[in-house]
Amino acid sequence: MMTVLAGRLDVRTRSFSVEEVPTPRPGPGEVLVKVEAAGVCLSDVHLIDGTLTPLHLSGDAVTLGHETAGVVAEPGRGVTRWRPGQRVLLQAGEERDGVVWTRGVDYDGGWAEYAVATESTLVEIPDDLPFEQAAIIPDAVSTPWAAITATARVEPARPVGVWGVGGLGAHAVQLLRLVGAAPVIAVDPVAEARERALAFGADLALSPDDPELAARMRDETGGAGPAVAFDFAGVPAVREQAVRCLGRGGRLVLVGLTDKPLTVSDGTTFSYLQQQVLGHYGSADEHVEQLVELTRRHRLDLSRSVSGVLPLTEARQAVDRLSNKEGNPVRLLLKP
Template identity: 45%
Template sequence: MAETMRAARFHADTGKNVLEDVPIPEPGPGEVLVEVAFCGICHSDLSLLNGTFPPQVPVVVQGHEASGTITKLGAGVTGWQVGDRVVPSAGRPCFVCRNCRRGDLTNCLNVQLMAFAYDGAWAEYTVAQAGGLTRIPDNVPFEQAAILADAVSTPFGAVVRTGQVTVGETVGVWGVGGVGTHIVQLARLVGAIPILAFDINPAVCERALELGADHAFDPRDADLTAKVAEATGGRMLDVAFDAAGLAVTFSQALECLAVGGRLIQVGLSDQVASLGTTTSFGLSQKQVKGHLGYQNVDIETLANLVSRGRLDISRSISAIVPLEEVHRGIEMLENHEGDPIRILVRP
């Protein structure tokens, strides 16, 4: 094995991502070295580049949706072998907070995010904790496996855990891009009906209908609330997911909820949202919950769903760029070229 590798690293002092030659990392105790097959480009990666998300370390390899093959085991690693196909978790526990000290690593209060607090996978190799790995079934392509670690698992966590969507509930999704598309698919999988998609792009709305939405609307429609009422038989929405993270989408989603409905905030931005008056919010009995991430076991669940044909994410891979052209992939996502669900980097 060579001693160096190519890696795309964010430099906090300049706010730039630079493709560089760096030493191949060495796995420590309980860690493995993974040769990266693919890694996604996510809007949260862009948030580091545009300053929305503050830097946590001076220099970091970006990319947190990875798949690959184990090439080296650190001390004390059991249950894994060189050559195993895996997905690393996009986060790791801090091991020092109150919950971690009690052994409740899943509910770490200060979870460290891959590609923000420690090096990610826009690189030829990445180091991962063995305890956060998920085995990829043989019939699941590396491309699809990569996006399970966020692009699909975060929507899964939003639908199943935070949103607790049940069979027969009415669901609305604002913004049906990389995250919202999978919210639509997973809401359908758990039995939500009808599912309403909202996006300003007609092509994206059409795609949402093809992938499981029952209705699709332009959120700029002046009669939007009335159309939601008509589509739901007057019920309005039991659960609304704001995958766009804008003040206007937050307000629309909240307005379209039924009495006692749940708004799940998934999209992130620096915009300020409002709940309205405390009187109207209290009388409506509505709930607003923020959502972030997933549990590691969710990746395994999703991998099995894909492997057994219950969940089709084959259309989610919109483009693949080589690592040397990662900046081209970033531009494509920023400019919404081809209305991408996920663009992947291939080292």
């Protein structure tokens, strides 16, 4: 039996290892993709540590990885759109019977030498877009893009706050500048992250521990406060601070995930100022397609987002580096 390497998680024991598995075969309407790059996300870390659990997985083990790019190796029966050699990325999930399934969570993902994908979940990428950059568009870039354009509907020349400048937040800063938000104010406790936020286009970067944070935000926004505050950290204290900084009619958009309660300490002021809290999760197919087009047109540069590339055999080390924030990475990539 032909085998390939894959990064597998046993969801019962939360044990993770890179091991030999049977070479996957594409079924009708599916495509076999030779993986060239796969992103390492905090969601992968949370799957391994037990914070997240697959909802629809059939079986006890899954190949991780929902950010994947590669080359078409073999179209399955009935597939006419895709041919061997085409450069593609894979959407981070798909809808099955009205339910969203996530790649690398509910079915096998891209931490492998080869991955199988439904033909409709492939997106062709331009020849000059490196696989390492293409791989992170689903989720790392598309999640903040969807939060900005679809959930928050950010308007040009309106002030915005970004709490948490990690893998998602760093891209949010870059994308907010792209859509014309101004000023863009980043908040992060790590000095290196604040420096990165400024490099990615933030107008101001503050520490959440700054006792003058709210006052400095008001000064930067002409006394108005942010029209939109994005929480990319998933930390209750962040959310409470962001609400206190919001302006009249301001919206708090929750992108970072947490199982902790959401509290608004001053409900009267929140209501008086007609503020809102909006939940956000993931992105839709069109958001990924929009971002690919923006990279094709050279409107979006993702070269600074690749913090390191490790071989697939060192997937465990990549997880540990991200979990420990070693080097404060935007995205680490695995290459089979």
